[in-house]
Amino acid sequence: MITAMKEINASIITIGDELLIGQTIDTNSAFIATELNKIGIWVKRRVAIGDVKEEILDALQAESKDCQVIIITGGLGPTADDITKPTLAEYFKAKMIVDEGVLQNVKDIFTRFNRPFTERNAKQAEVPDACTVLPNKRGTAPGMWFEKEGVIYVSLPGVPHEMAGLIEDSVIPKLKEKLQLAVVIHRTLLTAGIGESFLADAIAPDFKTLPAHIKLAYLPAFGMVRLRLTVRSDNAAEAEQEVDRQFEQLTGLVKQWMVADKDIKIEEVIGSILKEKSKFMASAESCTGGYIAHLITSAPGASSSFKGSVVCYANEAKENILGVQHDTIVTHGAVSEETIREMISGVISVMNVDYAVATSGIMGPNGGTPEKPVGTVWIAVGDKDKTVAKKHFFRYDRKRNIELTAHTALNMLRLFILEAEGV
Amino acid sequence: MITAMKEINASIITIGDELLIGQTIDTNSAFIATELNKIGIWVKRRVAIGDVKEEILDALQAESKDCQVIIITGGLGPTADDITKPTLAEYFKAKMIVDEGVLQNVKDIFTRFNRPFTERNAKQAEVPDACTVLPNKRGTAPGMWFEKEGVIYVSLPGVPHEMAGLIEDSVIPKLKEKLQLAVVIHRTLLTAGIGESFLADAIAPDFKTLPAHIKLAYLPAFGMVRLRLTVRSDNAAEAEQEVDRQFEQLTGLVKQWMVADKDIKIEEVIGSILKEKSKFMASAESCTGGYIAHLITSAPGASSSFKGSVVCYANEAKENILGVQHDTIVTHGAVSEETIREMISGVISVMNVDYAVATSGIMGPNGGTPEKPVGTVWIAVGDKDKTVAKKHFFRYDRKRNIELTAHTALNMLRLFILEAEGV
Numbered sequence: 026m027i028t029a030m031k032e033i034n035a036s037i038i039t040i041g042d043e044l045l046i047g048q049t050i051d052t053n054s055a056f057i058a059t060e061l062n063k064i065g066i067w068v069k070r071r072v073a074i075g076d077v078k079e080e081i082l083d084a085l086q087a088e089s090k091d092c093q094v095i096i097i098t099g100g101l102g103p104t105a106d107d108i109t110k111p112t113l114a115e116y117f118k119a120k121m122i123v124d125e126g127v128l129q130n131v132k133d134i135f136t137r138f139n140r141p142f143t144e145r146n147a148k149q150a151e152v153p154d155a156c157t158v159l160p161n162k163r164g165t166a167p168g169m170w171f172e173k174e175g176v177i178y179v180s181l182p183g184v185p186h187e188m189a190g191l192i193e194d195s196v197i198p199k200l201k202e203k204l205q206l207a208v209v210i211h212r213t214l215l216t217a218g219i220g221e222s223f224l225a226d227a228i229a230p231d232f233k234t235l236p237a238h239i240k241l242a243y244l245p246a247f248g249m250v251r252l253r254l255t256v257r258s259d260n261a262a263e264a265e266q267e268v269d270r271q272f273e274q275l276t277g278l279v280k281q282w283m284v285a286d287k288d289i290k291i292e293e294v295i296g297s298i299l300k301e302k303s304k305f306m307a308s309a310e311s312c313t314g315g316y317i318a319h320l321i322t323s324a325p326g327a328s329s330s331f332k333g334s335v336v337c338y339a340n341e342a343k344e345n346i347l348g349v350q351h352d353t354i355v356t357h358g359a360v361s362e363e364t365i366r367e368m369i370s371g372v373i374s375v376m377n378v379d380y381a382v383a384t385s386g387i388m389g390p391n392g393g394t395p396e397k398p399v400g401t402v403w404i405a406v407g408d409k410d411k412t413v414a415k416k417h418f419f420r421y422d423r424k425r426n427i428e429l430t431a432h433t434a435l436n437m438l439r440l441f442i443l444e445a446e447g448v
Numbered sequence: 449m450i451t452a453m454k455e456i457n458a459s460i461i462t463i464g465d466e467l468l469i470g471q472t473i474d475t476n477s478a479f480i481a482t483e484l485n486k487i488g489i490w491v492k493r494r495v496a497i498g499d500v501k502e503e504i505l506d507a508l509q510a511e512s513k514d515c516q517v518i519i520i521t522g523g524l525g526p527t528a529d530d531i532t533k534p535t536l537a538e539y540f541k542a543k544m545i546v547d548e549g550v551l552q553n554v555k556d557i558f559t560r561f562n563r564p565f566t567e568r569n570a571k572q573a574e575v576p577d578a579c580t581v582l583p584n585k586r587g588t589a590p591g592m593w594f595e596k597e598g599v600i601y602v603s604l605p606g607v608p609h610e611m612a613g614l615i616e617d618s619v620i621p622k623l624k625e626k627l628q629l630a631v632v633i634h635r636t637l638l639t640a641g642i643g644e645s646f647l648a649d650a651i652a653p654d655f656k657t658l659p660a661h662i663k664l665a666y667l668p669a670f671g672m673v674r675l676r677l678t679v680r681s682d683n684a685a686e687a688e689q690e691v692d693r694q695f696e697q698l699t700g701l702v703k704q705w706m707v708a709d710k711d712i713k714i715e716e717v718i719g720s721i722l723k724e725k726s727k728f729m730a731s732a733e734s735c736t737g738g739y740i741a742h743l744i745t746s747a748p749g750a751s752s753s754f755k756g757s758v759v760c761y762a763n764e765a766k767e768n769i770l771g772v773q774h775d776t777i778v779t780h781g782a783v784s785e786e787t788i789r790e791m792i793s794g795v796i797s798v799m800n801v802d803y804a805v806a807t808s809g810i811m812g813p814n815g816g817t818p819e820k821p822v823g824t825v826w827i828a829v830g831d832k833d834k835t836v837a838k839k840h841f842f843r844y845d846r847k848r849n850i851e852l853t854a855h856t857a858l859n860m861l862r863l864f865i866l867e868a869e870g871v
Contacts, residue, residue, distance in 0.1 A: 045491040047481030048667045048674065051474055054496070058470030068468040070503070073477070073494035080493070087510075145645060186844055222568055244471045251471070305762075314745025315738030318759045322737025325813055325846060333765040336741040336757035338750065339728075342799055346758070346769060376765055390748055421609055423748060 032257075033204055034069040035061050036088035040081060040100035040109055041183060044073045053098050053188050060192050064201055065209035065257065066094055076100055081112045089176045094200065099183030101149075101166040110151065113180060117171055119155035124167065127158060131165045156180075159195040163187045168195060177203065208261045212272045213253045213288035216279055217436040221245045224252070228278045239271060247432045249291065252279065284439065291435045292321045295442065299330035299380070302446055306438070307376035308334040309347055309368040311359065312386040312402060316431045332376045337368070347371030358397070360385050362414050365403040369412045380445075382406045382438040386417075388426045400426055404434045406441040413441060455680075456627055457492040458484050459511035463504060463523035463532055464606060467496045476521050476611050483615050487624060488632035488680065489517055499523055504535045512599045517623065522606030524572075524589040533574065536603060540594050542578035547590065550581060554588045579603075582618040586610045591618060600626065631684045635695045636676045636711035639702055640859045644668045647675070651701045662694060670855045674711065675702065707862065714858045715744045718865065722753035722803070725869055729861070730799035731757040732770055732791040734782065735809040735825060739854045755799045760791070770794030781820070783808050785837045788826040792835045803868075805829045805861040809840075811849045823849055827857045829864040836864060 386402025
């Protein structure tokens with residue numbers, strides 16, 4: 026019998042007007058939540074507030090009522106209005122002191138980048154004397170760890186890679202050391218080609234009522250849906266067994282749409298099949314404008330299966346580089362089955378690859394016609410012997426049309442490769 | 449004399465476990481904050497909570513204390529645990545009814561996509577009878593508008609393009625109609641090639657203490673910094689005058705780093721210069737893997753100045769398509785001044801363009817050597833007569849190295865074009 030331990034709740038407080046005026050998207054909170062989740066700490070709430078003393082004090086007070094861990098990011102940069110640190114000092118009844126280690130780190134950074142050390146930067150070395158300093162190897166603003174009445178407070182800089190470094194290097198190890206944490210196991214699978222609600226109907230009979238220590242999350246993105254099972258327990262072996270059993274049942278129910286039985290991206294799935302078979306691919310992109318190549322090359326090691334892409338935005342480039350016939354474009358248009366098929370054979374030849382994917386469409390907001398409205402896209406995949414082409418309609422905005430085209434194209438390519446390789 | 453009107457404060461409540469487990473990044477809040485800001489509503493706080501009745505009730509209660517507008521997103525999808533709507537009904541002391549207009553919309557959508565209409569989807573037509581329905585043209589879940597004790601509450605679906613459509617079509621017009629709003633004017637400029645703290649030092653003497661109705665925000669992203677001036681007033685003409693005066697002073701102080709005196713992207717700046725001069729560009733991308741092309745083609749109308757990109761990830765592609773000499777790569781390596789210069793002349797010729805940008809580097813985490821560590825990047829820009837090449841070091845993770853390389857390359861290209869065209 027698995028019994029879930031008492032949950033440790035966390036809250037993430039993000040400080041900074043830039044999040045409230047909307048010009049910065051908060052990626053830090055998602056990162057922090059993921060890392061806390063991995064070690065069994067549940068994020069109960071996230072709050073974003075401005076650089077205002079009263080707001081900060083109110084938030085610290087409110088969040089500490091039902092959370093045992095509070096992570097604060099932002100408000101520490103050299104142009105911040107110097108509000109966060111004095112406010113923390115007030116909250117913890119501490120006084121500001123210069124930390125010699127931090128001061129040395131700031132000076133070292135300025136020497137390394139050969140930049141003048143200013144008064145403004147020296148202020149970065151001041152911390153409330155109630156904190157334990159968490160050294161920041163990637164920047165000038167230090168992390169700060171406080172404890173008060175059974176609650177842990179951690180203040181981190183808002184610069185994403187500095188925050189992430191501190192979370193990994195200091196915060197997670199220290200939390201594990203200080204807290205009695207439950208075992209939390211996640212298991213994720215990736216589906217394509219089916220909407221969230223149809224997927225829910227397909228698995229509902231078996232996954233309608235789960236015990237409290239098991240959670241099933243639907244995570245839709247870019248025309249694909251991730252399913253994530255989470256089991257929480259105080260017994261690692263039992264939790265493993267339980268999650269294995271549930272996950273096996275789940276994969277059985279969604280088999281026909283399943284791209285991977287782990288939390289990876291579709292481009293990584295394609296990359297690993299090709300690498301195993303020592304095969305290579307390339308893309309010929311008109312309407313996706315290099316986005317497919319960007320997705321593929323965002324993963325480390327892409328060079329072991331990807332040779333490149335011809336982003337042939339102009340028709341001239343389709344002709345000159347890929348050898349698409351001028352007549353084909355004149356007679357059928359750039360967005361046509363005939364053109365997309367010639368793009369495939371052209372890119373296979375010029376890139377010297379085994380497999381290729383090609384896109385040509387009208388992404389909007391302009392360029393549509395009555396016969397070919399915005400959202401009309403031809404996608405083709407193929408090898409030296411065979412090309413499969415399909416027309417799609419994506420009726421969203423430009424950004425989303427590009428994303429959906431790229432992901433649909435990658436799924437078509439995956440299915441084509443699986444069949445061709447007999448996997 | 450400008451006097452700032454009483455501020456109208458808003459809070460954004462985001463509902464959904466997916467934000468708390470960290471697998472979804474909250475882009476909705478930034479969009480909503482931007483749109484509210486434009487009409488003079490200040491977002492005081494943003495709160496993310498789970499699909500839990502008590503949490504939702506607590507948040508509605510807490511946020512209504514000092515905010516006059518509360519925007520709620522998420523918790524309405526077909527797989528949500530049916531918590532948000534009944535909780536709203538409870539909060540507003542309402543009962544659930546079927547809205548015929550919403551039901552018809554849901555049925556129409558299912559007919560259009562030729563999909564079976566399920567019980568689960570019929571539930572989307574139920575709303576608390578205390579609300580005014582905001583029709584959703586882009587999906588099945590309706591928006592809902594409530595008023596209670598002088599506070600406006602708006603509940604919207606979490607799917608980004610549905611939420612955005614409802615904000616633009618219904619929420620903003622209705623808020624303007626219902627509220628006496630102050631005039632808010634923003635003026636933004638974009639800088640490149642200078643860090644946030646140095647920029648702050650450069651403009652501090654003149655912009656240290658601004659009156660309360662004027663704000664200056666620093667918005668750093670990808671090695672560039674945006675500066676945004678905001679003036680709030682109840683007199684449109686006076687506010688215009690004030691913001692003009694302040695903005696002119698600001699642009700004077702940062703002139704040497706200024707890319708644009710409005711809120712546009714650097715790739716759009718390049719696009720508009722080229723379009724005006726009827727010139728074309730292309731890129732040859734090794735380490736950026738198509739990201740430069742993706743940035744450029746994300747803007748509508750890119751085809752009027754961009755012909756395409758050769759993403760030559762494999763050396764073979766550098767040779768076969770761009771005509772880089774095999775000997776050059778063998779002798780100097782792919783990441784070298786010699787190779788990058790040949791990439792420029794190759795892509796100018798094969799794409800038949802006036803200007804080109806090229807990148808070749810080691811983005812990490814693997815592939816570094818003692819002579820060429822991870823983060824070593826050669827960037828070149830040029831035209832038919834001249835090529836400028838420069839070596840850079842970016843010492844971050846793969847994603848950030850790609851972003852910094854792309855933006856640095858675009859700024860080099862912009863400066864090259866400005867000089868060549870004598871602008």
